[in-house]
Amino acid sequence: MRKLARYAPVLFGVLSFVFIFIVWEMTSRLQLINPFFISSPTEIFKVLHEQIISGELFENIGVSFTEFAIGYGLAIIIGVFLGLLMGWYKVVDYALDPFVWTLYSAPIIAFYPILVLILGLGKPTVIAITFKLAVVLVLVNTASGIKNVDPLLLRVARSFGAQNFELFFKVALPASVPMMIAGFRLGVGRALMGVVAAELFGSTRGLGAAISYYGGLLETSKMLASLIVVSALGVLMTQALSAVEAHFDSWRTGPET
Amino acid sequence: MLTRIKTTSKDWLLRAKNNRLFISTLSVSIFVILWEVLPRAGLVDVSYISQPTRVLAAAFEEMFVEGVFWGHLYVSFIELAVGFILSLLVGIPLGLMIGLFRKARYFLDPPLMALWSTPRLALIPIFIIWLGVGVESKIAVVFVGSFIPIIVNTVAGIRDADISVIQAARSFCAKKRDIVIRILLPTSLPSMMTGIRLGLGRAMMGMVVGEMYVSTKGLGYQIMQYGEAYRMDQVIFYVAFVSLSGFAITNSARNLENRLLKWKEG
Numbered sequence: 001m002r003k004l005a006r007y008a009p010v011l012f013g014v015l016s017f018v019f020i021f022i023v024w025e026m027t028s029r030l031q032l033i034n035p036f037f038i039s040s041p042t043e044i045f046k047v048l049h050e051q052i053i054s055g056e057l058f059e060n061i062g063v064s065f066t067e068f069a070i071g072y073g074l075a076i077i078i079g080v081f082l083g084l085l086m087g088w089y090k091v092v093d094y095a096l097d098p099f100v101w102t103l104y105s106a107p108i109i110a111f112y113p114i115l116v117l118i119l120g121l122g123k124p125t126v127i128a129i130t131f132k133l134a135v136v137l138v139l140v141n142t143a144s145g146i147k148n149v150d151p152l153l154l155r156v157a158r159s160f161g162a163q164n165f166e167l168f169f170k171v172a173l174p175a176s177v178p179m180m181i182a183g184f185r186l187g188v189g190r191a192l193m194g195v196v197a198a199e200l201f202g203s204t205r206g207l208g209a210a211i212s213y214y215g216g217l218l219e220t221s222k223m224l225a226s227l228i229v230v231s232a233l234g235v236l237m238t239q240a241l242s243a244v245e246a247h248f249d250s251w252r253t254g255p256e257t
Numbered sequence: 258m259l260t261r262i263k264t265t266s267k268d269w270l271l272r273a274k275n276n277r278l279f280i281s282t283l284s285v286s287i288f289v290i291l292w293e294v295l296p297r298a299g300l301v302d303v304s305y306i307s308q309p310t311r312v313l314a315a316a317f318e319e320m321f322v323e324g325v326f327w328g329h330l331y332v333s334f335i336e337l338a339v340g341f342i343l344s345l346l347v348g349i350p351l352g353l354m355i356g357l358f359r360k361a362r363y364f365l366d367p368p369l370m371a372l373w374s375t376p377r378l379a380l381i382p383i384f385i386i387w388l389g390v391g392v393e394s395k396i397a398v399v400f401v402g403s404f405i406p407i408i409v410n411t412v413a414g415i416r417d418a419d420i421s422v423i424q425a426a427r428s429f430c431a432k433k434r435d436i437v438i439r440i441l442l443p444t445s446l447p448s449m450m451t452g453i454r455l456g457l458g459r460a461m462m463g464m465v466v467g468e469m470y471v472s473t474k475g476l477g478y479q480i481m482q483y484g485e486a487y488r489m490d491q492v493i494f495y496v497a498f499v500s501l502s503g504f505a506i507t508n509s510a511r512n513l514e515n516r517l518l519k520w521k522e523g
Contacts, residue, residue: 012363020368037387051407063306094280099288105507106500107462108379110477113484113492118305193376200381208379215382223386227379234374 031254039221047225052109056210057229064195065204071130072191076129076184079138083183086139087146087176088168104136109197121202130194141183145176181248185241192234207233282386312497315490325479332474334432335394335462340399341460348404348456349449356445357437362412373409378463379400381470395467395475402463409477410452414445447518454510461503 017231021041027033028040035043086093108129115125121163157171197209207230212253214223273279282414289309296303303311319326355362355369381398418441426436468477476499483491 009366012360013367016364016367028380091274091280094277095284097277098281098285102500102504105504106459107465107495107503109462109466110469110480110496112481114489114496116484117487117489150439189374189376193378197378200378200470204518211382215275215386216367218386220383223382227375227383230379231371233376233377235371238374 022215036218037220039224043221043226045226047221048229049075050107051222060207060210060226061233062071064199064208067126067206068191068195071127071194072134072187074127074137074188075131075187075191079135079183079187080142082182083139083142083180084146084173086143088172093143100139102137102142103132103238106122108132109194112126112198112201115172117139122204124196126198126206127201129198130191134191134195136179137186141186142176142180145179145183148179149175156204171206177248178245185238186244188241189234192230192237196230270391271296277467304487304489307493311490311491315488315496316494317493320421327450329474329476329479332392333476335477336395336467336475337399337460337464340396340463341403341457343396344400344404344407344456344460345453347400348407348452349411351404352408352449353415353442353445355408356415357441361380369408372401373405373451375457377405378466381467384467385471390471390473395464395472398463398467399460404460405451406455406459407452410448410455411445414448414452415441417448418444447514450517454514457510458503461499461506465499 024038025042026041028035028038028043041173048057082092082096086096102230103142112125112129112133117129119125125186153171153175157167162170196208196211201208207226210226211223211230214220214226220252292306293309295301296306296308308320311354312360351365355365378398380401381394384394384397390395422444424442431439462473465477465480468475469481470477474496479490480495480499483489483495
Protein backbone atom coordinates (compact mmCIF):
# COMPACT_ATOMS: atom_id res chain seq x y z
CA MET A 1 0.00 0.00 0.00
CA ARG A 2 2.83 2.31 0.88
CA LYS A 3 4.59 1.48 -2.36
CA LEU A 4 1.44 2.40 -4.23
CA ALA A 5 1.36 5.80 -2.54
CA ARG A 6 4.91 6.48 -3.63
CA TYR A 7 4.14 5.79 -7.26
CA ALA A 8 0.80 7.61 -7.20
CA PRO A 9 2.15 10.86 -8.73
CA VAL A 10 3.74 9.01 -11.65
CA LEU A 11 0.65 6.89 -12.15
CA PHE A 12 -1.66 9.86 -12.14
CA GLY A 13 0.69 11.74 -14.43
CA VAL A 14 0.61 9.00 -17.04
CA LEU A 15 -3.15 8.67 -16.63
CA SER A 16 -3.55 12.38 -17.11
CA PHE A 17 -1.70 12.37 -20.44
CA VAL A 18 -3.51 9.23 -21.60
CA PHE A 19 -6.80 10.93 -20.77
CA ILE A 20 -5.83 14.06 -22.72
CA PHE A 21 -4.78 12.02 -25.75
CA ILE A 22 -7.97 9.95 -25.71
CA VAL A 23 -10.23 13.01 -25.49
CA TRP A 24 -8.19 14.68 -28.23
CA GLU A 25 -8.43 11.64 -30.50
CA MET A 26 -12.19 11.24 -29.89
CA THR A 27 -12.93 14.92 -30.55
CA SER A 28 -11.06 14.64 -33.78
CA ARG A 29 -12.59 11.29 -34.86
CA LEU A 30 -16.15 12.31 -34.03
CA GLN A 31 -15.62 15.62 -35.82
CA LEU A 32 -16.68 17.58 -32.75
CA ILE A 33 -14.03 20.04 -33.81
CA ASN A 34 -12.80 20.09 -37.37
CA PRO A 35 -9.68 17.82 -37.45
CA PHE A 36 -8.09 20.36 -39.76
CA PHE A 37 -7.65 22.63 -36.75
CA ILE A 38 -6.64 20.20 -34.04
CA SER A 39 -5.28 17.20 -35.96
CA SER A 40 -5.12 14.09 -33.75
CA PRO A 41 -2.52 12.17 -31.76
CA THR A 42 -2.40 9.29 -34.27
CA GLU A 43 -1.87 11.73 -37.16
CA ILE A 44 0.91 13.44 -35.25
CA PHE A 45 2.66 10.17 -34.45
CA LYS A 46 2.44 9.24 -38.13
CA VAL A 47 4.09 12.53 -39.06
CA LEU A 48 6.79 12.07 -36.43
CA HIS A 49 7.48 8.59 -37.75
CA GLU A 50 7.85 9.93 -41.31
CA GLN A 51 10.10 12.74 -40.19
CA ILE A 52 12.33 10.36 -38.26
CA ILE A 53 12.74 8.15 -41.33
CA SER A 54 13.43 11.06 -43.67
CA GLY A 55 15.86 12.56 -41.17
CA GLU A 56 14.06 15.90 -41.15
CA LEU A 57 13.34 15.74 -37.45
CA PHE A 58 16.92 15.18 -36.37
CA GLU A 59 18.19 17.81 -38.75
CA ASN A 60 15.85 20.38 -37.21
CA ILE A 61 16.77 19.30 -33.69
CA GLY A 62 20.46 19.51 -34.64
CA VAL A 63 20.16 23.05 -35.98
CA SER A 64 18.15 24.30 -33.02
CA PHE A 65 20.46 22.59 -30.57
CA THR A 66 23.61 24.09 -32.09
CA GLU A 67 22.12 27.56 -31.89
CA PHE A 68 21.02 26.90 -28.35
CA ALA A 69 24.42 25.56 -27.30
CA ILE A 70 26.38 28.48 -28.74
CA GLY A 71 24.04 31.18 -27.41
CA TYR A 72 23.69 29.59 -24.00
CA GLY A 73 27.42 28.81 -23.72
CA LEU A 74 28.30 32.43 -24.47
CA ALA A 75 25.67 33.57 -21.99
CA ILE A 76 27.26 31.46 -19.25
CA ILE A 77 30.81 32.60 -19.96
CA ILE A 78 29.99 36.30 -20.17
CA GLY A 79 27.23 36.21 -17.57
CA VAL A 80 29.45 34.56 -14.95
CA PHE A 81 32.35 36.88 -15.70
CA LEU A 82 30.32 40.08 -15.46
CA GLY A 83 28.30 38.70 -12.56
CA LEU A 84 31.46 38.03 -10.55
CA LEU A 85 32.73 41.54 -11.27
CA MET A 86 29.38 43.05 -10.30
CA GLY A 87 29.20 41.00 -7.13
CA TRP A 88 32.72 41.80 -6.00
CA TYR A 89 33.20 45.44 -7.06
CA LYS A 90 30.55 47.93 -6.02
CA VAL A 91 31.52 50.39 -8.74
CA VAL A 92 30.91 47.86 -11.50
CA ASP A 93 27.62 46.92 -9.88
CA TYR A 94 26.41 50.53 -9.77
CA ALA A 95 27.60 51.22 -13.30
CA LEU A 96 25.97 48.20 -14.96
CA ASP A 97 22.84 48.04 -12.83
CA PRO A 98 20.60 50.31 -14.97
CA PHE A 99 21.45 48.38 -18.14
CA VAL A 100 20.96 44.99 -16.55
CA TRP A 101 17.53 45.86 -15.16
CA THR A 102 16.32 47.41 -18.39
CA LEU A 103 17.42 44.28 -20.23
CA TYR A 104 15.82 42.14 -17.53
CA SER A 105 12.37 43.62 -17.99
CA ALA A 106 12.59 44.29 -21.73
CA PRO A 107 10.81 41.88 -24.09
CA ILE A 108 14.10 41.02 -25.73
CA ILE A 109 12.65 39.45 -28.84
CA ALA A 110 11.57 42.98 -29.80
CA PHE A 111 15.24 43.58 -30.61
CA TYR A 112 14.87 41.08 -33.45
CA PRO A 113 14.58 43.61 -36.33
CA ILE A 114 17.59 45.54 -35.04
CA LEU A 115 19.66 42.38 -34.85
CA VAL A 116 18.58 41.28 -38.31
CA LEU A 117 19.79 44.57 -39.74
CA ILE A 118 23.15 44.19 -38.02
CA LEU A 119 23.75 40.43 -38.19
CA GLY A 120 21.56 39.29 -41.08
CA LEU A 121 18.84 36.64 -41.18
CA GLY A 122 19.34 33.18 -39.77
CA LYS A 123 21.78 31.67 -37.30
CA PRO A 124 23.71 34.67 -35.93
CA THR A 125 20.51 36.52 -35.06
CA VAL A 126 19.00 33.46 -33.38
CA ILE A 127 22.18 32.98 -31.37
CA ALA A 128 22.25 36.65 -30.38
CA ILE A 129 18.67 36.57 -29.11
CA THR A 130 19.28 33.31 -27.23
CA PHE A 131 22.36 34.86 -25.65
CA LYS A 132 20.60 38.07 -24.65
CA LEU A 133 17.67 36.24 -23.07
CA ALA A 134 19.81 33.88 -21.02
CA VAL A 135 22.70 36.15 -20.04
CA VAL A 136 20.70 38.45 -17.76
CA LEU A 137 19.50 35.64 -15.50
CA VAL A 138 22.97 34.08 -15.24
CA LEU A 139 24.48 37.46 -14.48
CA VAL A 140 21.93 38.55 -11.88
CA ASN A 141 22.11 35.22 -10.05
CA THR A 142 25.90 35.09 -10.03
CA ALA A 143 26.14 38.65 -8.71
CA SER A 144 23.63 38.06 -5.95
CA GLY A 145 25.38 34.79 -5.07
CA ILE A 146 28.60 36.69 -4.46
CA LYS A 147 26.88 39.57 -2.66
CA ASN A 148 25.05 37.24 -0.30
CA VAL A 149 28.05 35.27 0.91
CA ASP A 150 27.90 34.96 4.67
CA PRO A 151 29.90 37.96 5.99
CA LEU A 152 30.96 35.86 8.96
CA LEU A 153 32.87 33.49 6.67
CA LEU A 154 34.66 36.44 5.08
CA ARG A 155 35.56 37.92 8.43
CA VAL A 156 36.91 34.61 9.70
CA ALA A 157 39.03 34.15 6.59
CA ARG A 158 40.26 37.71 6.89
CA SER A 159 41.22 37.21 10.56
CA PHE A 160 43.31 34.25 9.55
CA GLY A 161 45.21 36.49 7.17
CA ALA A 162 43.56 35.71 3.84
CA GLN A 163 44.41 38.08 1.01
CA ASN A 164 41.75 39.63 -1.17
CA PHE A 165 42.18 37.16 -4.00
CA GLU A 166 42.07 34.29 -1.53
CA LEU A 167 38.87 35.65 -0.06
CA PHE A 168 37.44 35.68 -3.55
CA PHE A 169 38.61 32.30 -4.83
CA LYS A 170 38.42 30.27 -1.65
CA VAL A 171 35.37 31.74 0.08
CA ALA A 172 33.13 33.86 -2.11
CA LEU A 173 33.33 31.87 -5.31
CA PRO A 174 32.59 28.40 -3.88
CA ALA A 175 29.86 29.79 -1.64
CA SER A 176 28.05 31.33 -4.59
CA VAL A 177 28.02 28.18 -6.75
CA PRO A 178 24.45 27.12 -5.82
CA MET A 179 23.04 30.52 -6.75
CA MET A 180 25.00 30.41 -9.99
CA ILE A 181 23.60 27.01 -10.87
CA ALA A 182 20.09 28.24 -10.14
CA GLY A 183 20.78 31.02 -12.64
CA PHE A 184 21.96 28.45 -15.20
CA ARG A 185 18.73 26.53 -14.78
CA LEU A 186 16.54 29.59 -15.23
CA GLY A 187 18.71 30.55 -18.18
CA VAL A 188 18.04 27.25 -19.95
CA GLY A 189 14.32 27.92 -20.10
CA ARG A 190 14.83 31.41 -21.44
CA ALA A 191 17.47 30.30 -23.94
CA LEU A 192 15.16 27.61 -25.29
CA MET A 193 12.42 30.18 -25.65
CA GLY A 194 14.86 32.48 -27.43
CA VAL A 195 15.88 29.82 -29.95
CA VAL A 196 12.34 28.83 -30.81
CA ALA A 197 10.89 32.34 -30.90
CA ALA A 198 13.75 33.75 -32.96
CA GLU A 199 13.45 30.85 -35.40
CA LEU A 200 9.73 31.54 -35.77
CA PHE A 201 10.57 34.81 -37.46
CA GLY A 202 13.37 34.59 -39.87
CA SER A 203 14.99 31.20 -40.00
CA THR A 204 14.70 28.47 -42.59
CA ARG A 205 15.80 25.54 -40.45
CA GLY A 206 15.27 24.42 -36.90
CA LEU A 207 12.26 23.44 -34.84
CA GLY A 208 10.85 26.95 -34.51
CA ALA A 209 11.23 27.48 -38.23
CA ALA A 210 9.39 24.20 -38.88
CA ILE A 211 6.50 25.31 -36.67
CA SER A 212 6.30 28.60 -38.48
CA TYR A 213 6.68 27.08 -41.95
CA TYR A 214 4.03 24.38 -41.54
CA GLY A 215 1.81 26.91 -39.78
CA GLY A 216 2.00 29.10 -42.85
CA LEU A 217 1.01 26.12 -45.04
CA LEU A 218 -1.84 25.33 -42.61
CA GLU A 219 -0.43 21.80 -42.12
CA THR A 220 -1.61 21.44 -38.55
CA SER A 221 -0.37 17.87 -38.00
CA LYS A 222 3.19 18.64 -39.03
CA MET A 223 3.16 21.84 -37.04
CA LEU A 224 1.87 20.18 -33.87
CA ALA A 225 4.44 17.40 -34.31
CA SER A 226 7.27 19.95 -34.13
CA LEU A 227 5.55 21.68 -31.23
CA ILE A 228 5.36 18.42 -29.28
CA VAL A 229 9.05 17.76 -29.89
CA VAL A 230 9.89 21.26 -28.63
CA SER A 231 7.76 20.66 -25.57
CA ALA A 232 9.37 17.28 -24.86
CA LEU A 233 12.87 18.76 -25.20
CA GLY A 234 11.87 21.54 -22.82
CA VAL A 235 10.69 19.07 -20.19
CA LEU A 236 13.83 16.95 -20.60
CA MET A 237 16.21 19.86 -20.21
CA THR A 238 14.45 21.37 -17.20
CA GLN A 239 14.42 17.98 -15.46
CA ALA A 240 18.08 17.38 -16.25
CA LEU A 241 19.07 20.75 -14.86
CA SER A 242 17.05 20.30 -11.71
CA ALA A 243 19.03 17.10 -11.14
CA VAL A 244 22.32 18.94 -11.71
CA GLU A 245 21.21 21.65 -9.33
CA ALA A 246 20.33 19.14 -6.62
CA HIS A 247 23.76 17.56 -7.07
CA PHE A 248 25.63 20.85 -6.66
CA ASP A 249 23.58 21.88 -3.72
CA SER A 250 24.15 18.66 -1.80
CA TRP A 251 27.60 19.53 -0.45
CA ARG A 252 26.14 22.50 1.34
CA THR A 253 24.96 21.30 4.71
CA GLY A 254 24.04 23.28 7.73
CA PRO A 255 21.25 25.46 8.93
CA GLU A 256 21.17 27.98 6.10
CA THR A 257 20.00 25.65 3.34
CA MET B 258 30.31 44.16 0.70
CA LEU B 259 33.92 44.78 1.58
CA THR B 260 34.80 48.30 2.49
CA ARG B 261 38.44 48.72 1.86
CA ILE B 262 39.73 51.88 3.37
CA LYS B 263 42.50 53.43 1.39
CA THR B 264 44.02 56.34 3.17
CA THR B 265 45.86 57.40 0.05
CA SER B 266 42.79 58.06 -2.10
CA LYS B 267 41.13 61.42 -1.81
CA ASP B 268 38.06 61.66 0.30
CA TRP B 269 35.65 62.80 -2.42
CA LEU B 270 36.72 60.00 -4.69
CA LEU B 271 35.88 57.47 -2.03
CA ARG B 272 32.51 59.03 -1.44
CA ALA B 273 31.73 59.16 -5.17
CA LYS B 274 32.66 55.49 -5.55
CA ASN B 275 30.09 54.48 -2.98
CA ASN B 276 27.29 56.63 -4.36
CA ARG B 277 24.98 54.44 -6.38
CA LEU B 278 23.01 57.26 -7.98
CA PHE B 279 26.16 59.09 -9.07
CA ILE B 280 27.82 56.05 -10.63
CA SER B 281 24.65 54.86 -12.36
CA THR B 282 23.91 58.28 -13.81
CA LEU B 283 27.50 58.59 -14.95
CA SER B 284 27.51 55.25 -16.75
CA VAL B 285 24.19 55.87 -18.46
CA SER B 286 25.32 59.33 -19.58
CA ILE B 287 28.56 57.92 -20.96
CA PHE B 288 26.55 55.36 -22.90
CA VAL B 289 24.22 58.00 -24.36
CA ILE B 290 27.07 60.35 -25.24
CA LEU B 291 29.07 57.61 -26.96
CA TRP B 292 25.94 56.57 -28.86
CA GLU B 293 25.51 60.15 -30.06
CA VAL B 294 29.16 60.90 -30.79
CA LEU B 295 30.43 57.69 -32.41
CA PRO B 296 28.16 57.89 -35.49
CA ARG B 297 28.86 61.63 -35.78
CA ALA B 298 32.60 60.95 -35.81
CA GLY B 299 31.99 58.46 -38.58
CA LEU B 300 33.21 55.48 -36.55
CA VAL B 301 29.92 53.57 -36.77
CA ASP B 302 27.33 53.59 -39.51
CA VAL B 303 24.36 55.57 -38.25
CA SER B 304 21.88 53.51 -40.25
CA TYR B 305 22.64 50.47 -38.05
CA ILE B 306 22.49 51.92 -34.58
CA SER B 307 20.75 55.28 -35.01
CA GLN B 308 21.39 58.07 -32.49
CA PRO B 309 19.67 59.42 -29.37
CA THR B 310 18.70 62.70 -31.07
CA ARG B 311 17.30 60.86 -34.09
CA VAL B 312 15.33 58.49 -31.87
CA LEU B 313 13.86 61.45 -29.98
CA ALA B 314 12.94 63.11 -33.26
CA ALA B 315 11.26 59.89 -34.42
CA ALA B 316 9.42 59.67 -31.10
CA PHE B 317 8.16 63.23 -31.46
CA GLU B 318 6.99 62.55 -34.99
CA GLU B 319 5.23 59.29 -34.14
CA MET B 320 3.51 60.72 -31.09
CA PHE B 321 2.60 64.28 -31.99
CA VAL B 322 3.15 65.06 -35.66
CA GLU B 323 1.66 61.96 -37.26
CA GLY B 324 0.04 60.71 -34.08
CA VAL B 325 -0.01 57.06 -35.20
CA PHE B 326 1.55 55.90 -31.94
CA TRP B 327 -1.58 56.18 -29.77
CA GLY B 328 -3.75 53.85 -31.86
CA HIS B 329 -1.12 51.12 -31.71
CA LEU B 330 -0.60 51.65 -28.00
CA TYR B 331 -4.33 51.30 -27.43
CA VAL B 332 -4.54 47.96 -29.28
CA SER B 333 -1.53 46.58 -27.41
CA PHE B 334 -2.94 47.74 -24.10
CA ILE B 335 -6.30 46.06 -24.73
CA GLU B 336 -4.61 42.77 -25.64
CA LEU B 337 -2.42 42.90 -22.56
CA ALA B 338 -5.24 43.87 -20.20
CA VAL B 339 -7.81 41.33 -21.44
CA GLY B 340 -5.30 38.46 -21.62
CA PHE B 341 -3.88 39.24 -18.22
CA ILE B 342 -7.23 39.62 -16.47
CA LEU B 343 -8.35 36.30 -17.99
CA SER B 344 -5.22 34.64 -16.67
CA LEU B 345 -5.93 35.99 -13.18
CA LEU B 346 -9.51 34.75 -13.34
CA VAL B 347 -8.41 31.27 -14.41
CA GLY B 348 -5.01 31.01 -12.73
CA ILE B 349 -5.84 31.89 -9.15
CA PRO B 350 -8.87 29.57 -8.69
CA LEU B 351 -7.10 26.75 -10.50
CA GLY B 352 -3.98 27.29 -8.41
CA LEU B 353 -5.99 27.24 -5.20
CA MET B 354 -7.74 24.06 -6.28
CA ILE B 355 -4.49 22.29 -7.13
CA GLY B 356 -2.94 23.48 -3.89
CA LEU B 357 -5.83 22.37 -1.72
CA PHE B 358 -6.83 19.03 -3.25
CA ARG B 359 -4.21 16.37 -3.67
CA LYS B 360 -6.16 14.49 -6.35
CA ALA B 361 -6.42 17.60 -8.49
CA ARG B 362 -2.69 18.09 -8.08
CA TYR B 363 -1.82 14.59 -9.23
CA PHE B 364 -4.00 14.97 -12.26
CA LEU B 365 -3.25 18.53 -13.35
CA ASP B 366 0.40 18.82 -12.35
CA PRO B 367 1.95 16.83 -15.24
CA PRO B 368 0.27 18.71 -18.10
CA LEU B 369 0.93 22.01 -16.35
CA MET B 370 4.60 21.13 -15.90
CA ALA B 371 4.83 20.23 -19.58
CA LEU B 372 3.32 23.60 -20.45
CA TRP B 373 5.68 25.29 -17.97
CA SER B 374 8.75 23.85 -19.69
CA THR B 375 7.51 24.49 -23.21
CA PRO B 376 8.59 27.77 -24.73
CA ARG B 377 5.08 29.17 -24.90
CA LEU B 378 5.87 31.57 -27.70
CA ALA B 379 6.05 28.50 -29.94
CA LEU B 380 2.26 28.36 -29.60
CA ILE B 381 1.79 31.62 -31.51
CA PRO B 382 1.40 30.02 -34.98
CA ILE B 383 -1.26 27.59 -33.77
CA PHE B 384 -3.20 30.40 -32.11
CA ILE B 385 -3.08 32.30 -35.39
CA ILE B 386 -4.63 29.30 -37.17
CA TRP B 387 -7.28 28.87 -34.50
CA LEU B 388 -8.16 32.48 -33.78
CA GLY B 389 -7.04 34.51 -36.76
CA VAL B 390 -4.56 37.36 -37.14
CA GLY B 391 -6.51 39.86 -35.04
CA VAL B 392 -6.65 40.76 -31.38
CA GLU B 393 -8.02 37.36 -30.24
CA SER B 394 -4.87 35.36 -31.00
CA LYS B 395 -2.71 37.89 -29.11
CA ILE B 396 -5.03 37.71 -26.12
CA ALA B 397 -4.54 33.94 -26.18
CA VAL B 398 -0.74 34.31 -26.29
CA VAL B 399 -0.78 36.78 -23.38
CA PHE B 400 -3.09 34.46 -21.44
CA VAL B 401 -0.98 31.31 -21.91
CA GLY B 402 2.19 33.21 -21.09
CA SER B 403 0.97 34.63 -17.82
CA PHE B 404 -1.39 32.08 -16.32
CA ILE B 405 1.26 29.41 -15.73
CA PRO B 406 3.50 31.43 -13.35
CA ILE B 407 0.35 32.52 -11.50
CA ILE B 408 -0.84 28.92 -11.00
CA VAL B 409 2.57 27.54 -10.08
CA ASN B 410 3.25 30.25 -7.51
CA THR B 411 -0.23 30.03 -5.98
CA VAL B 412 0.25 26.29 -5.52
CA ALA B 413 3.70 26.80 -4.03
CA GLY B 414 2.33 29.39 -1.62
CA ILE B 415 -0.31 27.02 -0.29
CA ARG B 416 2.09 24.12 0.02
CA ASP B 417 4.61 26.22 1.92
CA ALA B 418 2.12 27.06 4.67
CA ASP B 419 3.49 26.43 8.15
CA ILE B 420 2.27 23.03 9.31
CA SER B 421 2.54 23.91 13.00
CA VAL B 422 0.15 26.85 12.56
CA ILE B 423 -2.38 24.53 10.95
CA GLN B 424 -1.95 21.98 13.74
CA ALA B 425 -2.41 24.69 16.33
CA ALA B 426 -5.60 25.81 14.63
CA ARG B 427 -6.80 22.21 14.55
CA SER B 428 -6.16 21.76 18.24
CA PHE B 429 -8.43 24.70 18.83
CA CYS B 430 -11.12 22.91 16.81
CA ALA B 431 -10.88 25.01 13.67
CA LYS B 432 -13.02 23.75 10.79
CA LYS B 433 -11.50 22.97 7.43
CA ARG B 434 -13.14 26.05 5.96
CA ASP B 435 -11.61 28.26 8.63
CA ILE B 436 -8.17 26.82 8.01
CA VAL B 437 -8.45 27.55 4.32
CA ILE B 438 -9.78 31.08 4.68
CA ARG B 439 -7.83 32.23 7.70
CA ILE B 440 -4.52 30.42 7.31
CA LEU B 441 -3.89 29.05 3.84
CA LEU B 442 -5.14 32.00 1.82
CA PRO B 443 -3.26 34.70 3.75
CA THR B 444 -0.01 32.73 3.88
CA SER B 445 -0.08 31.98 0.17
CA LEU B 446 -0.61 35.64 -0.73
CA PRO B 447 3.08 36.67 -1.01
CA SER B 448 3.90 33.83 -3.37
CA MET B 449 0.73 34.53 -5.35
CA MET B 450 1.81 38.15 -5.77
CA THR B 451 5.22 37.04 -7.03
CA GLY B 452 3.47 34.83 -9.56
CA ILE B 453 1.34 37.75 -10.71
CA ARG B 454 4.43 39.92 -11.15
CA LEU B 455 6.26 37.22 -13.13
CA GLY B 456 3.09 36.71 -15.15
CA LEU B 457 3.02 40.39 -16.08
CA GLY B 458 6.50 40.17 -17.58
CA ARG B 459 5.54 37.07 -19.58
CA ALA B 460 2.35 38.78 -20.68
CA MET B 461 4.26 41.73 -22.14
CA MET B 462 6.63 39.42 -23.95
CA GLY B 463 3.71 37.47 -25.39
CA MET B 464 1.96 40.62 -26.54
CA VAL B 465 4.96 42.06 -28.38
CA VAL B 466 6.09 38.82 -29.97
CA GLY B 467 2.56 37.87 -30.98
CA GLU B 468 2.12 41.21 -32.68
CA MET B 469 5.50 40.95 -34.34
CA TYR B 470 4.67 37.53 -35.74
CA VAL B 471 1.42 38.37 -37.54
CA SER B 472 -0.93 41.24 -36.79
CA THR B 473 -2.51 44.32 -38.22
CA LYS B 474 -1.97 46.78 -35.40
CA GLY B 475 -0.04 47.25 -32.16
CA LEU B 476 3.42 48.20 -30.91
CA GLY B 477 4.98 44.91 -32.03
CA TYR B 478 3.45 45.39 -35.48
CA GLN B 479 5.12 48.79 -35.73
CA ILE B 480 8.49 47.35 -34.65
CA MET B 481 8.29 44.76 -37.42
CA GLN B 482 7.04 47.19 -40.08
CA TYR B 483 9.76 49.75 -39.46
CA GLY B 484 12.34 46.98 -39.12
CA GLU B 485 11.51 45.66 -42.56
CA ALA B 486 11.64 49.20 -43.95
CA TYR B 487 15.13 49.65 -42.44
CA ARG B 488 13.99 52.65 -40.39
CA MET B 489 16.16 52.23 -37.33
CA ASP B 490 15.18 55.46 -35.55
CA GLN B 491 11.55 54.39 -35.32
CA VAL B 492 12.42 50.78 -34.46
CA ILE B 493 14.58 51.86 -31.55
CA PHE B 494 11.92 54.27 -30.32
CA TYR B 495 9.30 51.51 -30.17
CA VAL B 496 11.67 48.95 -28.68
CA ALA B 497 12.79 51.46 -26.05
CA PHE B 498 9.20 52.38 -25.27
CA VAL B 499 8.20 48.75 -24.80
CA SER B 500 11.30 48.00 -22.70
CA LEU B 501 10.90 51.02 -20.45
CA SER B 502 7.20 50.40 -19.91
CA GLY B 503 8.06 46.78 -19.10
CA PHE B 504 10.53 48.08 -16.55
CA ALA B 505 7.97 50.52 -15.13
CA ILE B 506 5.21 47.92 -14.90
CA THR B 507 7.28 45.22 -13.20
CA ASN B 508 8.79 47.80 -10.86
CA SER B 509 5.44 49.16 -9.76
CA ALA B 510 4.16 45.59 -9.31
CA ARG B 511 7.15 44.97 -7.05
CA ASN B 512 6.42 48.13 -5.03
CA LEU B 513 2.77 47.19 -4.68
CA GLU B 514 3.85 43.73 -3.57
CA ASN B 515 6.14 45.16 -0.89
CA ARG B 516 3.50 47.55 0.37
CA LEU B 517 0.77 44.92 0.55
CA LEU B 518 3.05 42.51 2.38
CA LYS B 519 4.31 44.87 5.04
CA TRP B 520 2.11 43.22 7.67
CA LYS B 521 4.04 40.00 7.22
CA GLU B 522 7.23 41.26 8.76
CA GLY B 523 5.67 42.46 12.02
